[in-house]
Amino acid sequence: MMKAAKVLISVVIGLQGSALWAQSSLPVPVVDRSGKPAGNGALTANAVNAAGRVPAPVVIAQSAQQSQAAELLILLDQLQQEVQFLRGKVEEQAHQMKKMRTSQRDRYRDLDRRITNLTRQLAEVSAAGRGSVTAAQVTPKQSVLNQPASSVPASRPSPATSTTVPGLSDREAYQRAFALVRQRSYAKSLLAFDDFVKQYPSSPLVPNAVFWTGEVHRAQTDYTAAEAAYKRLIERFPKHQKAADAYYKLGLTYDLMGDRPGAAAAMKKVIELYPNQSSAKLADDYLKKNLNN
Numbered sequence: 001m002m003k004a005a006k007v008l009i010s011v012v013i014g015l016q017g018s019a020l021w022a023q024s025s026l027p028v029p030v031v032d033r034s035g036k037p038a039g040n041g042a043l044t045a046n047a048v049n050a051a052g053r054v055p056a057p058v059v060i061a062q063s064a065q066q067s068q069a070a071e072l073l074i075l076l077d078q079l080q081q082e083v084q085f086l087r088g089k090v091e092e093q094a095h096q097m098k099k100m101r102t103s104q105r106d107r108y109r110d111l112d113r114r115i116t117n118l119t120r121q122l123a124e125v126s127a128a129g130r131g132s133v134t135a136a137q138v139t140p141k142q143s144v145l146n147q148p149a150s151s152v153p154a155s156r157p158s159p160a161t162s163t164t165v166p167g168l169s170d171r172e173a174y175q176r177a178f179a180l181v182r183q184r185s186y187a188k189s190l191l192a193f194d195d196f197v198k199q200y201p202s203s204p205l206v207p208n209a210v211f212w213t214g215e216v217h218r219a220q221t222d223y224t225a226a227e228a229a230y231k232r233l234i235e236r237f238p239k240h241q242k243a244a245d246a247y248y249k250l251g252l253t254y255d256l257m258g259d260r261p262g263a264a265a266a267m268k269k270v271i272e273l274y275p276n277q278s279s280a281k282l283a284d285d286y287l288k289k290n291l292n293n
Contacts, residue, residue, distance in 0.1 A: 244274035
């Protein structure tokens with residue numbers, strides 16, 4: 001539409017120039033030195049007839065040019081109105097897209113909050129079933145956020161046969177392992193992710209496999225193993241997009257373990273190292289609502 005408007009503007013300018021050239025090509029009135037027109041009020045000897053009138057072809061040509069220019073100006077005005085209308089539509093759609101992004105982000109935050117609450121409730125039920133837990137077991141004397149992942153003991157899944165399928169690409173093997181998570185076959189998914197990391201150590205999906213290993217451990221309330229997985233991801237792939245999520249989930253894990261200072265430290269790390277990612281906003285909200293920071 002903008003190109004069409006530019007083309008019409010060029011045509012209008014060209015026709016106006018042609019009209020000016022046509023007018024300039026008309027014979028110039030002959031005036032004697034006394035200031036009176038030559039002859040009986042005639043414009044020129046060639047431009048008027050014997051009665052002093054402008055020839056009809058010249059008048060018709062001038063009228064046609066003026067009519068074309070007027071029509072083009074009307075079309076140009078219509079195109080300008082259409083461009084303004086389309087510009088308004090674009091702005092309206094941009095506003096709607098912004099609202100959709102905000103709504104989607106709010107839904108994600110709400111879903112993440114619900115999952116965290118359910119995990120907390122599950123942990124409380126499990127603790128009640130096993131009996132009371134001493135404060136020394138629940139609240140560490142010192143946050144383990146600054147300890148290397150190797151110093152954090154990771155739980156080992158029960159022995160099982162390997163889930164490796166020969167001939168699969170790394171993406172296909174990862175999808176098979178992730179499908180087990182969706183099926184809530186947590187033990188099998190842990191084994192599948194472990195096999196995936198060993199079989200495809202250079203795959204770009206390794207950080208995702210390590211992250212979901214931590215998620216499965218956290219869903220099973222094995223917080224020590226979840227902590228180890230998150231920290232392994234942070235140490236090995238600090239620039240990966242999942243690193244920010246791992247820091248955030250590490251903070252949630254510390255809070256579930258009763259280590260509120262460690263949880264706050266992890267949340268602040270997300271905000272400090274990954275300020276432009278969605279996890280930073282989630283960490284900031286969690287700090288304000290749950291950790292009073």
